Amino acid sequence: MRRKYGAPFWDLHRVDVQRALASRATQLGATLRLGSKVAHIDFEKPSVKLENGEEVEADLIVAADGLWSKCRENFLATMGKSDSPLxxxxxxxxxxxxxxxxxxxxxxxxxxxxxxxxxxxxxxxxxxxxxxxxxxxxxxxxxxxxxxxxxxxxxxxxxxxxxxxxxxxxxxxxxxxxxxxxxxxxxxHRPELNTWISPKSNFAFIGDSAHPMLPYLAQGANSSIEDGAVLGNVLGAMSSREQLPSALRLYEKLRKKRGETIVKETFAQRHDFHMQDGPEQQKRDELMLSQLGRISSKFPSRWQCPEVQPWLYGYDALEETTAALRETPLSG
Ligand SMILES: Cc1cc2nc3c(=O)[nH]c(=O)nc-3n(C[C@H](O)[C@H](O)[C@H](O)COP(=O)(O)OP(=O)(O)OC[C@H]3O[C@@H](n4cnc5c(N)ncnc54)[C@H](O)[C@@H]3O)c2cc1C
Missing domain, CATH: 3.30.9.60 (D-Amino Acid Oxidase; Chain A, domain 2)
Incomplete structure (x- = not known):
């Protein structure tokens, strides 16, 4: 992070992030439709039905509707399942x-x-x-x-x-x-999903709809943006519509395990941060005090610990997708 961006963290107001994303998406030709609440998804066509009754068809539906995801509810219903935020x-x-x-x-x-x-x-x-x-x-x-x-x-x-x-x-x-x-x-939070893509390869999850987490590593929005970057990169590598199933499989391979691992790390960070007073806490504090001011040392925080920090905070979505596409070109 320091090498690439010249700072260990870059903290942004979520309104500024949303404005930047909306402005770039519009520049690239996307049409943003506000107040268009999805009521139902037809996974056969595929299409989304809005609350106002309008139906919108597409080649691919991306579920990015957060923790209380309607898309997730519809997706699980096709398998006779349901889950709710815990x-x-x-x-x-x-x-x-x-x-x-x-x-x-x-x-x-x-x-x-x-x-x-x-x-x-x-x-x-x-x-x-x-x-x-x-x-x-x-x-x-x-x-x-x-x-x-x-x-x-x-x-x-x-x-x-x-x-x-x-x-x-x-x-x-x-x-x-x-x-x-x-x-x-x-x-x-929510339990892990078995898959992030539909059987017909016309629907995929990104962000909190797939992997909501504790905000203890500041990774919820970051990892959602990573999902979007990887999905965009694999879709951008397609040369025909027939490659969509293989593109989505690659997206899931690159993102699902990482997203779910970050979720687990957020709970592990809670354990390390929230220890009750006692021998375990004293050991943690001694270690922390002995390491203050150093960066490359074992620190009881994933924000600094070298075993976690490089893969968590030093991730490059473009680099990873490019390497994966080189290794396994899209088929179909
Ligand atoms: C206290 C707290 C602190 C946090 N701090 C950080 C941090 O420092 N760094 C970080 O990276 N993350 C942080 N997060 C996590 C971050 O807010 C989420 O991970 C992130 O917002 C997820 O993005 P998303 O786009 O997947 O979902 P959301 O941001 O929840 O967006 C979902 C969107 O879908 C829309 N929507 C919902 N239902 C429908 C529907 N039926 N039809 C149409 N649209 C619909 C919603 O209106 C919303 O615009 C924090 C979270 C909390 C609670």
Whole structure:
């Protein structure tokens, strides 16, 4: 990451990412239709039926409709199956602070000099980073889920939120004093799918609809974009429609295992970050303290650990697809 992009992280506001993707897609000739909710998929034609009754046919349908995927529901129904999002046991308080709203000079310095900060403790952790050239500060507080079953989002109580972190780093508690309102988001995941492509090779999953994860490695959107990049690259290599089945098989081969491995790593990261006080936590902290300031060392965080960081954060979708296509050219 450092070599290629000149920085260990690049933090973007999701609105900016969506605008950039929409603008590039439009430039490349895509038509974006807003407010077009998919109600049903016909996997034979294939076609999608919108909630307004309109039916849209295509050669390939890409399910990119997130955690609560309607496409997934329809896909599993063709096999007489169903699954639904499962609680992970954690929830997130999501906070965005604007520099102009913060008066405390020390906190203003934190916001305006971009960096990525973690605080970890028993059963919880916090991630904070600057966005938009140091004008905005994003804070995500990850704590045990106490939302009722079936409730995925609810306004949170500031005193309750602050009480969880009252004995933590004073810098963090001062940031929390700047917050005027907050929502609680239940963090959900889903079981692995047997396949990401339909039997007729006319439908494929990408993103959270296939592999929702805990946001503990900041990889949900990243890996969704990777899915899109690999799918785009294999489709771009096709020279005839007959090659679609082999293109989708290659896409699934390149992405499914990786996506599902990242999901598992996010749960492993929760274990390492959320340890209760005790011998295991003390060993982790000793190791962490002994490694501070070094990059190429065994660190109890997948963000720095050399066994995970290179494959997770040093991934190049174009390079991987090009090599795979060289090894196994599309058939059909
Ligand atoms: C607290 C938190 C922090 C996170 N932090 C990070 C991070 O730092 N880095 C990172 O990479 N990821 C992060 N993520 C994960 C990231 O938000 C998701 O992985 C990502 O948004 C998934 O993208 P997606 O396009 O697959 O799905 P989504 O972003 O959920 O998009 C799905 C789209 O489909 C649309 N849709 C849904 N149903 C229908 C329908 N029936 N018809 C038509 N359209 C429909 C929705 O309106 C939406 O626009 C975080 C998540 C959480 C909860």
């Amino acid at each position: 609680p992970t046991g954690d929830l997130a308080y999501r906070i965005v602070l604007n520099l102009h709203e913060v008066e405390d000079q020390e906190l203003r310095d934190w916001i305006s000099k971009p960096s990525c900060q973690f605080w970890i403790g028993p059963g919880a952790h916090v991630v904070a980073y600057s966005l938009r050239d140091g004008e905005v500060f994003n804070l995500v507080l990850l704590v045990p889920d106490d939302l009722p079953e079936g409730v995925s989002r609810q306004p949170g109580s500031l005193p309750e939120m602050k009480s969880i972190f009252s004995a933590w780093d004073p810098i963090l508690t001062r940031f929390l004093d700047c917050v005027s309102s907050v929502d609680k988001w239940k963090l959900m």
